Amino acid sequence: MSSVIYQINSEKKYNREVKKMLNFTLSNFRDMQFKEVIGHDEVKRKLIQAKKDGRVSHAQLILGPEGTHKLALAIAYAQFLNCENPSENDSCGACSSCIKYQKLSHPDLHFIFPTINAKSNDKPCSDDYMAEWMEYLKKTDCHVSLSDWIHHTWDENKQGVINVKDAHLMIEKINVKNYEAKIKVFIIWMVEKLQHQAAPKLLKTIEEPPENSLILMITENYDKVLSTILSRSQLIKLSKYPDEIVRNELIARYQVPVSKAANITRFVDGNFFHALKASKEESEYDYTKEYADLMRSAFMVVHKKTGLDKLEAWVSGAAKQSRDNQIEFFKYCLNMTRQSMLTNFNEEKLVNLSDEESDFLSKFSPFINEANAMSIAEEINKTILHIERNGNANIVLLDMAFNIGKLLRKM
Numbered sequence: 001m002s003s004v005i006y007q008i009n010s011e012k013k014y015n016r017e018v019k020k021m022l023n024f025t026l027s028n029f030r031d032m033q034f035k036e037v038i039g040h041d042e043v044k045r046k047l048i049q050a051k052k053d054g055r056v057s058h059a060q061l062i063l064g065p066e067g068t069h070k071l072a073l074a075i076a077y078a079q080f081l082n083c084e085n086p087s088e089n090d091s092c093g094a095c096s097s098c099i100k101y102q103k104l105s106h107p108d109l110h111f112i113f114p115t116i117n118a119k120s121n122d123k124p125c126s127d128d129y130m131a132e133w134m135e136y137l138k139k140t141d142c143h144v145s146l147s148d149w150i151h152h153t154w155d156e157n158k159q160g161v162i163n164v165k166d167a168h169l170m171i172e173k174i175n176v177k178n179y180e181a182k183i184k185v186f187i188i189w190m191v192e193k194l195q196h197q198a199a200p201k202l203l204k205t206i207e208e209p210p211e212n213s214l215i216l217m218i219t220e221n222y223d224k225v226l227s228t229i230l231s232r233s234q235l236i237k238l239s240k241y242p243d244e245i246v247r248n249e250l251i252a253r254y255q256v257p258v259s260k261a262a263n264i265t266r267f268v269d270g271n272f273f274h275a276l277k278a279s280k281e282e283s284e285y286d287y288t289k290e291y292a293d294l295m296r297s298a299f300m301v302v303h304k305k306t307g308l309d310k311l312e313a314w315v316s317g318a319a320k321q322s323r324d325n326q327i328e329f330f331k332y333c334l335n336m337t338r339q340s341m342l343t344n345f346n347e348e349k350l351v352n353l354s355d356e357e358s359d360f361l362s363k364f365s366p367f368i369n370e371a372n373a374m375s376i377a378e379e380i381n382k383t384i385l386h387i388e389r390n391g392n393a394n395i396v397l398l399d400m401a402f403n404i405g406k407l408l409r410k411m
């Protein structure tokens with residue numbers, strides 16, 4: 001297994017945990033050329049054309065929903081712009097600049113991202129967590145989500161922030177001469193998390209970055225990005241992935257079996273981050289069977305006063321699943337609620353079910369109808385929220401099963 005030592009660049013004075021960061025092993029990071037970034041062909045074409053035309057804007061804002069590989073696209077773009085031997089449509093992947101990019105160790109590539117105040121650590125900034133960040137990118141092939149990053153690093157469900165210190169450090173770094181790159185790149189991930197106090201410091205830099213530098217900002221929430229930043233940057237908009245791309249990429253790139261890929265695609269709504277997570281679940285938790293068992297036993301317990309043992313067995317089985325798998329399962333339940341309604345309305349074109357699902361819903365779908373569908377969906381969403389907040393799974397799931405049981409009835 002090839003591995004490289006990631007060395008934080010020479011701005012040692014900024015880092016409080018230099019020791020930890022200097023000897024950080026990074027192995028087998030997926031090369032982030034354009035061809036490794038899933039989909040977005042039209043956007044890639046425009047980015048490539050901008051370089052050819054010599055009109056690369058110095059501050060760009062990449063906007064797209066979660067699970068659209070925005071960060072990978074930003075890295076691939078930066079790598080392409082700095083490549084010593086690019087082809088018509090991609091970086092070479094082999095020159096000295098590309099190799100440093102692949103290791104994420106290029107001294108002229110910088111990341112700024114949200115961090116949180118851990119109790120023992122006073123006002124951390126991105127540099128303090130650079131080693132964890134690199135490891136996270138490596139582990140996920142740059143398929144990243146903000147809540148997952150925070151939870152992965154701090155085991156917390158707080159909102160992260162990009163703070164004044166991050167802004168200060170970025171301004172210092174951007175005003176130092178480039179070490180070696182044609183273009184020094186700053187990638188600000190989730191710029192909507194930039195604290196209001198930090199923004200004024202950055203605005204001048206974003207408006208007029210020093211020559212040979214580029215600021216790539218990434219966001220999932222356009223409305224929460226400060227208007228002063230929006231007005232100073234060029235917008236690159238990414239659409240969510242079509243189901244076809246999600247399914248095909250799971251099969252081709254991640255060797256997910258065809259039927260599993262088709263199942264996952266049905267409930268991730270184009271979010272490749274979720275698709276990949278669901279595909280990596282080791283357990284053979286059969287969502288369709290578990291959904292049918294839950295609905296049957298919840299109904300029986302509430303309306304026929306029987307089968308409490310079956311419901312309790314279901315709850316204890318579900319509570320043993322990983323948190324991620326529980327959340328994916330309840331997203332699947334939301335989709336099945338919707339599919340039940342579509343089945344009731346004979347919307348055959350919109351109904352998208354496997355044979356097993358279709359078999360179950362042919363009898364069960366009348367129990368979900370206009371009178372209760374919204375309340376059932378709310379109940380499921382509430383359950384997801386409780387699980388995300390680390391609620392006691394046994395209590396949360398039993399409570400949900402009773403509430404759904406009460407709601408289930410034929411019109």
Ligand SMILES: [Zn+2]
Nearest residue numbers: 083092095098
């Ligand atoms: Zn190259």
